[in-house]
Amino acid sequence: MxxxxxxxxxxxxxxxxxxxxxxxxxxxxxxxxxxxxxxxxxxxxxxxxxxxxxxxxxxxxxxxxxxxxxxxxxxxxxxxxxxxxxxxxxxxxxxxxxxxxxxxxxxxxxxxxxxxxxxxxxxxxxPTVFVVHPDFPATVLKDLAAPSRRKPLTFGTAGIGSPQHLGTERMVRELGIAAEHVPYRGTAPAVTDLLGRQIDFAAFSLSSVLPLIREGKLRALAIHRARRSALAPEIPAASEQGVDDAGSSxxxxxxxxxxxxxxxxxxxxxxxxxxxxxxxxxxxxxxxxxxxxxxxxxxxxxxxxxxxxxxxxxxxxxxxxxxx
CATH class of the missing domain: 3.40.190.150 (Bordetella uptake gene, domain 1)
Incomplete structure (x- = not known):
């Protein structure tokens, strides 16, 4: 359309x-x-x-x-x-x-x-931001593909049908990443499990995890949209990594x-x-x-x-x- x-x-x-x-x-x-x-x-x-x-x-x-x-x-x-x-x-x-x-x-x-x-x-x-634990071996979205070929990855969001859920499902298909959704009832429990390495990566609203990114407790892989965010210009846009620029803000x-x-x-x-x-x-x-x-x-x-x-x-x- x-x-x-x-x-x-x-x-x-x-x-x-x-x-x-x-x-x-x-x-x-x-x-x-x-x-x-x-x-x-x-x-x-x-x-x-x-x-x-x-x-x-x-x-x-x-x-x-x-x-x-x-x-x-x-x-x-x-x-x-x-x-x-x-x-x-x-x-x-x-x-x-x-x-x-x-x-x-x-x-x-x-x-x-x-x-x-x-x-x-x-x-x-x-905007939606894709994040991993700092110890996870990924710095860009495409880095998720190789480990997913050995074993499907798990990703968390704040709930089924959320923009972050829908956007991640689209992203992993675009990049050939095997991943299973782990839905949570809100952002807080998903963040807790990501920090505890219970899930491999997650998609959250930038507003909910920007302090954790700034403190180095989470590593941001990309902002899911066509342009970077003025609030965190150091985080690349997913469109820079070959992902559809529609985004899931x-x-x-x-x-x-x-x-x-x-x-x-x-x-x-x-x-x-x-x-x-x-x-x-x-x-x-x-x-x-x-x-x-x-x-x-x-x-x-x-x-x-x-x-x-x-x-x-x-x-x-x-x-x-x-x-x-």
Missing amino acids: HRRTLTRLSLSGLAGAALAPAARAQPDYPAKPVTIVVPFPPGGGTDVLIRLMTERLGEALGQPVVVDNRPGATGSIGNDRVAKAAPDGYTLLAQASIIGVFPHMLPGLLYNPLRDFAAIGMIGET VRFLLLAPARTPAATIARLNATLNAVLRVPEVAKGFADRGYEVIASTPEAAGADVAEQERLWAPVVRQLGIALTE
């Missing part, structure tokens, strides 16, 4: 939902507090990024912006709440663009990410219910991008291992559609079916 097609898809779905004629603009928006639903527990990446911005978002909008954590069912409880909320700009969703793949992993999903949301804009990104964005008025989406997008340009916000992101991404609603919608295009075939090939 070419970028032109992606843009059309986002306009007809995620971004275009805001253009529905049945929903008229609200000239006095916002006239009451705005709620951002985070479909994960407090303290996670999505929650941290949103809370770094809420005070300034509220100041810019002239109304309080509050966070409502609604964890559970792989994020579906919070996602479904926003999908069914009134399209008036007062109930928003903080998510990652990997939400575009959810219908392929979660049978019986009650919402459609490409149809039931209107994209407001991107927020930030943390986690990119966060803000969504509204479909049919939210275009004027409301535009106001929220302009406010979000202005807050992302505040130096203290950018520093807060960087200090936690995240890069700021500002975008148009169309670009954010296209990214969700692109994630579906990239990873739905991998999900089908692996037969991933998660239970909510």
